[in-house]
Amino acid sequence: MTGPLSIFDKPNSYIGKSVPRPDARRLSEGRGRFVDDKQLPRMVHAAFLRSPYAHATIAGLDVAEARSMPGVVAVYTGADLADHIEPYVGVLSHLAGLRSAPQHPLAVDRVRWQGEPVVMVIAKSRAAAEDAVETIMPDYEELPALTDPETALAADAPRLHAAFDSNLAWERTVDVGDVKAAFARDDVTIVERRFRFGRHTGVTLEARAALAEYDPAEDRLTFHYSGQAPHMMQYIFAKHLGLPEENVRVVAEDVGGSFGIKIHTYGDEIATAVAAKLLKRPVKFVADRNESFVTDIHARDHVVDGRMAVTKDGKIAALDFDDVTGIGPYSMYPRTSAIEANQVLNLTGAPYEIENYRARARVVFQNKNMMCQYRAVGHPIAMAICDGLLEDAAAAIDMDPVEIRRRNLMGDDTYPRASASGMKLDDLSHQKAIVKLTELMQYDRLRADQASLREKGVHRGIGFCSMVEVTNPSPMFYGIGGAPIASQDGATIRLDAGGAIQIASSVTEQGQGTNTILAQIAAGVFGVDLDRVRIKTGDTDVVPYGGGTWASRGAGIGGEAMLQAAVALKDQVLDVAASILQTTRGNLDIRGGQITDPDGSERMSLSDLARTVYYRGNELPSDLKPELIATRHYRVTDFPFVFTNGAMAAHVEVDTDTGIVRVLDFWAVEDCGRVLNPLLVDEQIRGGVVQGIGGALFEECVYSEDGQMLNASMADYLVPMAAEMPDIHVAHIETPTKTSVLGAKGAGEAGTGGAPAAVLNAVNDALRPLGASIWQMPMTPERILKALGVV
Numbered sequence: 001m002t003g004p005l006s007i008f009d010k011p012n013s014y015i016g017k018s019v020p021r022p023d024a025r026r027l028s029e030g031r032g033r034f035v036d037d038k039q040l041p042r043m044v045h046a047a048f049l050r051s052p053y054a055h056a057t058i059a060g061l062d063v064a065e066a067r068s069m070p071g072v073v074a075v076y077t078g079a080d081l082a083d084h085i086e087p088y089v090g091v092l093s094h095l096a097g098l099r100s101a102p103q104h105p106l107a108v109d110r111v112r113w114q115g116e117p118v119v120m121v122i123a124k125s126r127a128a129a130e131d132a133v134e135t136i137m138p139d140y141e142e143l144p145a146l147t148d149p150e151t152a153l154a155a156d157a158p159r160l161h162a163a164f165d166s167n168l169a170w171e172r173t174v175d176v177g178d179v180k181a182a183f184a185r186d187d188v189t190i191v192e193r194r195f196r197f198g199r200h201t202g203v204t205l206e207a208r209a210a211l212a213e214y215d216p217a218e219d220r221l222t223f224h225y226s227g228q229a230p231h232m233m234q235y236i237f238a239k240h241l242g243l244p245e246e247n248v249r250v251v252a253e254d255v256g257g258s259f260g261i262k263i264h265t266y267g268d269e270i271a272t273a274v275a276a277k278l279l280k281r282p283v284k285f286v287a288d289r290n291e292s293f294v295t296d297i298h299a300r301d302h303v304v305d306g307r308m309a310v311t312k313d314g315k316i317a318a319l320d321f322d323d324v325t326g327i328g329p330y331s332m333y334p335r336t337s338a339i340e341a342n343q344v345l346n347l348t349g350a351p352y353e354i355e356n357y358r359a360r361a362r363v364v365f366q367n368k369n370m371m372c373q374y375r376a377v378g379h380p381i382a383m384a385i386c387d388g389l390l391e392d393a394a395a396a397i398d399m400d401p402v403e404i405r406r407r408n409l410m411g412d413d414t415y416p417r418a419s420a421s422g423m424k425l426d427d428l429s430h431q432k433a434i435v436k437l438t439e440l441m442q443y444d445r446l447r448a449d450q451a452s453l454r455e456k457g458v459h460r461g462i463g464f465c466s467m468v469e470v471t472n473p474s475p476m477f478y479g480i481g482g483a484p485i486a487s488q489d490g491a492t493i494r495l496d497a498g499g500a501i502q503i504a505s506s507v508t509e510q511g512q513g514t515n516t517i518l519a520q521i522a523a524g525v526f527g528v529d530l531d532r533v534r535i536k537t538g539d540t541d542v543v544p545y546g547g548g549t550w551a552s553r554g555a556g557i558g559g560e561a562m563l564q565a566a567v568a569l570k571d572q573v574l575d576v577a578a579s580i581l582q583t584t585r586g587n588l589d590i591r592g593g594q595i596t597d598p599d600g601s602e603r604m605s606l607s608d609l610a611r612t613v614y615y616r617g618n619e620l621p622s623d624l625k626p627e628l629i630a631t632r633h634y635r636v637t638d639f640p641f642v643f644t645n646g647a648m649a650a651h652v653e654v655d656t657d658t659g660i661v662r663v664l665d666f667w668a669v670e671d672c673g674r675v676l677n678p679l680l681v682d683e684q685i686r687g688g689v690v691q692g693i694g695g696a697l698f699e700e701c702v703y704s705e706d707g708q709m710l711n712a713s714m715a716d717y718l719v720p721m722a723a724e725m726p727d728i729h730v731a732h733i734e735t736p737t738k739t740s741v742l743g744a745k746g747a748g749e750a751g752t753g754g755a756p757a758a759v760l761n762a763v764n765d766a767l768r769p770l771g772a773s774i775w776q777m778p779m780t781p782e783r784i785l786k787a788l789g790v791v
Helices: 024-028 078-082 126-133 179-184 230-241 267-279 289-295 339-347 379-396 401-408 430-441 443-454 514-526 554-581 606-615 678-698 750-770 781-787
Strands: 044-050 056-060 072-077 117-123 139-142 168-176 188-201 209-215 220-225 248-251 283-286 298-311 316-326 357-364 459-471 489-495 501-505 533-537 589-591 594-596 602-605 629-634 642-654 661-671 727-732
Touching: 044 126, 044 267, 044 289, 072 078, 072 126, 072 267, 117 126, 117 267, 168 339, 179 188, 179 298, 179 316, 188 379, 188 678, 209 267, 220 230, 220 267, 230 248, 230 267, 267 283, 298 339, 298 379, 316 339, 316 379, 339 357, 339 379, 339 459, 379 401, 379 459, 379 750, 401 430, 401 459, 430 443, 430 459, 430 642, 430 661, 430 727, 443 459, 459 750, 489 554, 489 606, 501 514, 501 554, 514 533, 514 554, 554 589, 554 594, 554 602, 554 606, 554 629, 594 606, 602 606, 642 750, 661 678, 661 750, 678 727, 678 750, 750 781
Parallel strands: 044 283, 220 248, 316 357, 501 533, 661 727
Antiparallel strands: 044 117, 056 139, 072 117, 168 357, 188 298, 209 220, 209 283, 298 316, 459 642, 489 501, 489 629, 589 594, 594 602, 642 661
């Protein structure tokens, strides 16, 4: 052996190994520390009166009876809190022209969606608070509700905000090449479709929750919450409550799922913090499931008119679409509600060679719950538009859907390059992915079986999607927009006296297994057993500054920071060891918690070295000042994002009598760079696919014309169940990103981004011989039967 092996080559490294989550037993035994598990002395509970109307003025509000109810500590209206918190506006400077009205935690004078908080009641128990809420009967004067975004754009539509001349919140157009000329060619076939994407939401296992504690002696707020970005919330509370940032501590300990819905600023959570400061005692708020459905952000709700021109040999000549989306009455703070539409423009057509591309997005205010980033922001829409039109075009020119992709996908050897919209791409493998996918699914056999079954009246379909996933965002995105959203992450690692490794990271854990990945990296660098690594995340008093977990960035950015910190600490340790052992550092390595010679002979343990440093410093040279701790921060440079890519396929059967779609099998080939833990990556992809299938077939926030959500309960909102899910087969290609040493991209959103398009195409593949097609999601049985002309 000539010297130390790299962490990727070491036989005893955990990097690249399928390691189960070390915290699985603790959580499965009910030993988690979620917000609602926490009890503090003198703690009181909050409940909210929420608007039953989508749009109304508040003509009168009498809370005297509520204040007199047993156990009630305080009652606050919007006017009561307005003097204690600075309003907030969800705009970013790099989204030119985006506008939104100032928001208050509780409605002032007018309500603009069903579920908007109007009154906050604080009582000694949640039951007492809810009883008091029921005594409050505001005098509402109902106003016309705008629920359809296209209607809201009409010149004569009522304006949701008097300060604006219309209900248009933001508009952007991308225009590349000569789209008009491409569609005018006489050698192209043109397909046109109107897509409709329903609203849905995250439905996390743990609802949103907050526990705020204010210490007047130190003017200090501690805010425990079920969320994703503690440092962002630290900044927001400091800014809007008038506190020094160092006097705000935000803690996100165990979090029961997020999917993006817990990275935003909610009025009820801010009101909880304000109430704690006013009362000088802890205040807890935990949303019930009905509150979650009408207040947790929603996503999708797009109407898209798209068209594609293809040549006789299957080459895409042009892609053109117009996207209208409703976002609710405000743009969500601080990330804004324009990001999803912006991503649709950026990502549509990204895997393909498209020279002529035009896309327009219009973001519209409406009287529904607010919209913002949810898992795979914009991806399902972007992939469904392009891949839906592509498979439609393939059928129109009688070309196999795999073959038309092969002719249009970017070559794996053509990077770095730009997408149709101008997004900078590198290190992708679309051609390899589609080949591997067809092999994995045994495509030719499936087609033969499909033809045979059609003769027997069984309608099966096969659908594909070639996709990209935005991961590891850099400061070129949020940083230039002025939002308090860190695109870098930090990691601190230290060697304790017992020889264990203590690590702290600014990324957060919500069930993805991020903590496991970080521990694997630290253990891999040090060559110690995984159970010798302890990790802390989610506490602004403890962890280095960073962005938290969102946009599939935990492993790619947080992991790289951990790798750099671990390497720095290992260098310190080996320097100390070389001094103690009177040898050169190049002759030493760490294996199994031992300092070893190149041949593996043990020289001293990590615990012996640490105790020498901490307790017997007299044994060290006077000029050696080891700290046995290192902190490193990492951000992506040169690229706005790091892209993951993949190819997916769905195999479905459509019952033409009932309209029920059954997904028989699903395949996903993913290239997320270096795979750090295959077990956890596969879990992420499968979980994402399930959510994608949910959006394609089941999940929808159904609203009446007057803005009432009609299915705000688990009895009526259909989430996919295990019995309804197919076997999900996952395979990998590894093209490490060159933006980091670790080479890891994200993997958390690919399944959600690509599955809806694959299922849509599979259903249409089944319906096409019957002269039918469907372009609205979710593809419910009623809509399938309508497409077939049965109802």
